[in-house]
Amino acid sequence: MAQLDHPASFKLLSLFSLIPHAWATLYSPYAFDPLKHLGRVSPYFEPRDAQPSSPDAPQGCTVTRAAYLSRHGAINVNDDDYEDWIEPFLSKFQNHTGTDWSKIPPLNFLANYVSPFAPGEEPETPTRIGELESTQLAADITIRYPSLKIPSRVWASAPDRTFFSGKAFVRGLQTDDHPINLVSVVEGHQGGANSLVPYQACPAYHEGNDEAKTYREIFTKPIKARFNSLAPEYNFTTTDVVGMILLCGYESVIRGNSPFCNLELFSPDEWLGWEYADDIRYHYDVGYGNPFSGIIGFPWFNATAELLMRETADEDLYVSFSHRTLPSMAFVAMGLFNNSAFGGTGAAINDTMPLDRINPRRAWRTSEITPCLGNLAIERLACKGSYGFEDGDYYRPLVNHAPQPLPGCTDGPGGSCSRSGFESFIEEKEKMFGGFSQRCQVDYDNSTDFVSFYE
Numbered sequence: 064m065a066q067l068d069h070p071a072s073f074k075l076l077s078l079f080s081l082i083p084h085a086w087a088t089l090y091s092p093y094a095f096d097p098l099k100h101l102g103r104v105s106p107y108f109e110p111r112d113a114q115p116s117s118p119d120a121p122q123g124c125t126v127t128r129a130a131y132l133s134r135h136g137a138i139n140v141n142d143d144d145y146e147d148w149i150e151p152f153l154s155k156f157q158n159h160t161g162t163d164w165s166k167i168p169p170l171n172f173l174a175n176y177v178s179p180f181a182p183g184e185e186p187e188t189p190t191r192i193g194e195l196e197s198t199q200l201a202a203d204i205t206i207r208y209p210s211l212k213i214p215s216r217v218w219a220s221a222p223d224r225t226f227f228s229g230k231a232f233v234r235g236l237q238t239d240d241h242p243i244n245l246v247s248v249v250e251g252h253q254g255g256a257n258s259l260v261p262y263q264a265c266p267a268y269h270e271g272n273d274e275a276k277t278y279r280e281i282f283t284k285p286i287k288a289r290f291n292s293l294a295p296e297y298n299f300t301t302t303d304v305v306g307m308i309l310l311c312g313y314e315s316v317i318r319g320n321s322p323f324c325n326l327e328l329f330s331p332d333e334w335l336g337w338e339y340a341d342d343i344r345y346h347y348d349v350g351y352g353n354p355f356s357g358i359i360g361f362p363w364f365n366a367t368a369e370l371l372m373r374e375t376a377d378e379d380l381y382v383s384f385s386h387r388t389l390p391s392m393a394f395v396a397m398g399l400f401n402n403s404a405f406g407g408t409g410a411a412i413n414d415t416m417p418l419d420r421i422n423p424r425r426a427w428r429t430s431e432i433t434p435c436l437g438n439l440a441i442e443r444l445a446c447k448g449s450y451g452f453e454d455g456d457y458y459r460p461l462v463n464h465a466p467q468p469l470p471g472c473t474d475g476p477g478g479s480c481s482r483s484g485f486e487s488f489i490e491e492k493e494k495m496f497g498g499f500s501q502r503c504q505v506d507y508d509n510s511t512d513f514v515s516f517y518e
């Protein structure tokens with residue numbers, strides 16, 4: 064400390080404080096974790112870099128009710144990922160004998176590589192790890208809301224990967240005195256908006272048309288060229304490269320790590336290329352690039368907002384498990400992660416996701432918003448004596464425990480939304496996105512625009 068009085072040190076110190084970047088460069092070497100940039104196969108993590116707001120209730124506020132909508136936990140492997148990319152790569156690799164991999168780093172690990180999938184195994188199964196993650200969410204929620212009562216019901220979409228996540232969550236949350244009933248919500252093509260996978264019941268909805276292909280070819284081109292210069296006889300293709308990248312994610316969950324995540328194999332920029340291609344895919348599938356996303360996501364948001372706002376409700380905590388589609392579409396219905404929201408450039412939404420180059424400032428990052436077990440929470444806050452704010456009820460969303468401002472309604476403590484502001488917010492969204500059955504051009508009887516399974 065005596066050093067600080069020395070004039071030369073003082074000069075040095077003030078120089079550094081003028082250029083804060085110098086501190087960062089000196090004391091935090093560049094670090095990159097591919098698991099946080101894997102798009103659809105990202106394991107759960109809580110991004111805190113862009114805007115590290117506190118997940119605690121704002122000053123003077125307590126959470127009096129909350130709703131959670133979670134993607135299922137980690138799975139063994141998704142059917143389509145396995146059939147389209149991983150299996151073709153593994154099968155070609157296993158048939159190939161003409162290369163001595165041990166001689167060519169960074170591919171030398173392939174000499175002894177054994178697939179994490181047992182032959183003939185049913186690919187799409189929930190894993191023990193995915194269930195443990197879900198139990199961890201129950202522990203997080205228990206610690207986070209000590210005064211909310213344990214719910215009597217939790218909801219999960221019917222398939223194994225969502226239902227098992229629900230079961231593991233219930234195991235973690237319930238006590239001997241308060242058993243929880245896990246309600247299985249049927250998936251179906253004729254249920255209207257009243258399910259946890261309502262896109263299936265929307266005939267007018269179409270998935271993206273593989274808009275991601277352009278960027279997938281761009282970012283894999285130098286990788287293929289590099290690998291093919293090392294092993295010309297193998298003829299690495301886009302399918303091989305994508306298969307290897309997906310294996311990094313799935314194998315990490317199955318085995319705890321994967322040789323495919325090596326930064327010598329794929330550079331940070333290459334992982335970022337993969338991540339962007341996947342963000343394009345989900346922009347058109349379930350995000351702002353699909354005209355049906357908000358329409359399909361709105362009924363869940365509307366029903367949930369109503370459960371949170373009503374005077375008295377059956378539960379303090381409403382928790383549901385679904386697939387990536389519904390939280391993503393609810394983000395759109397709520398205006399979250401809208402690439403066009405700030406900046407006033409008036410850029411059309413599809414122009415914010417150019418197909419041939421990365422938009423590094425995009426808000427729509429699937430690795431961060433819908434990793435496995437990614438979740439959207441909406442909290443009702445009772446605030447009293449929050450300096451500068453009126454006493455009353457306020458509402459705020461959190462995504463993976465990070466508070467998110469509702470665009471156009473941040474008039475409360477900590478950027479939360481006042482009750483009257485929330486009411487107008489919902490009305491405005493209803494004008495944009497209401498009318499599920501009609502806009503989905505429902506062609507079956509008994510459709511509904513409402514989510515009623517929570518009642």
Ligand SMILES: *[C@@H]1O[C@H](CO)[C@@H](O)[C@H](O)[C@H]1NC(C)=O
Binds near residue numbers: 151155
């Ligand atoms: C690998 O060999 C098996 C058995 O000969 C064959 O069925 C399969 O198509 C081959 N896979 C590839 C990618 O060539």
Ligand SMILES: *[C@@H]1O[C@H](CO)[C@@H](O)[C@H](O)[C@H]1NC(C)=O
Binds near residue numbers: 298300
């Ligand atoms: C390499 O694979 C691609 C894609 O399957 C194929 O079109 C091409 O003919 C192959 N090239 C060689 C030299 O085998």
Ligand SMILES: *[C@@H]1O[C@H](CO)[C@@H](O)[C@H](O)[C@H]1NC(C)=O
Binds near residue numbers: 347353354411412413
């Ligand atoms: C964005 O592109 C999709 C797919 O081509 C299209 O359906 C949608 O209407 C476009 N969105 C806007 C706002 O132009």
Ligand SMILES: *[C@@H]1O[C@H](CO)[C@@H](O)[C@H](O)[C@H]1NC(C)=O
Binds near residue numbers: 351401
């Ligand atoms: C996204 O933000 C722009 C600019 O504020 C706005 O015009 C547009 O309606 C928003 N889109 C959605 C779906 O909320």
Ligand SMILES: *[C@@H]1O[C@H](CO)[C@@H](O)[C@H](O)[C@H]1NC(C)=O
Binds near residue numbers: 498
């Ligand atoms: C939204 O919820 C409110 C309150 O439950 C209801 O009156 C309204 O009809 C709902 N709107 C839509 C489009 O679901």
Ligand SMILES: *[C@@H]1O[C@H](CO)[C@@H](O)[C@H](O)[C@H]1NC(C)=O
Binds near residue numbers: 508509
């Ligand atoms: C629609 O509801 C009616 C009355 O509940 C029922 O009789 C009919 O079978 C339902 N139709 C379908 C297609 O589910």
